[in-house]
Amino acid sequence: MKPTLVDQIIERDTMAQNLVAKDIGTLISKSDSVCIFWSWDLPVKYLLYQLYPQQVKVIAESNQSNVNQCQILISQFKKRNLLKYKLIYNRYNTFVYLKK
Numbered sequence: 001m002k003p004t005l006v007d008q009i010i011e012r013d014t015m016a017q018n019l020v021a022k023d024i025g026t027l028i029s030k031s032d033s034v035c036i037f038w039s040w041d042l043p044v045k046y047l048l049y050q051l052y053p054q055q056v057k058v059i060a061e062s063n064q065s066n067v068n069q070c071q072i073l074i075s076q077f078k079k080r081n082l083l084k085y086k087l088i089y090n091r092y093n094t095f096v097y098l099k100k
Contacts, residue, residue, distance in 0.1 A: 014046040016092035017076070021050030024096060027089060028054060028072055035059045035070035043076055047094075073097040 003011070010018050024047075028034055035057045036044060048056055056074070059066040067073065073085055075095045082097050089096035 013042060015043045017043045017047045020092050020094045021047055023091060027096060033071040036074040037061055071099050
């Protein structure tokens with residue numbers, strides 16, 4: 001089915017996080033500890049909204065103790081070298097990591 005104009009606007013304004021949210025939703029379970037790196041932009045807010053009711057903790061990259069408490073890490077628009085994590089998803093410049 002062809003995307004509507006509204007769908008196209010959402011995809012553009014959220015930088016395709018509407019598509020990413022559907023994929024990530026299939027990768028995580030309610031029992032997973034999921035974190036996303038902090039940012040105040042619309043794509044992050046949209047992804048958090050779309051993943052609800054999954055609890056997603058927003059963390060700062062500089063706080064390694066918070067990073068290490070997460071089973072799954074989401075990084076938008078920046079690929080990261082995380083030694084304790086393996087990359088399990090990379091689409092639309094969104095990277096999802098699983099703790100090894």
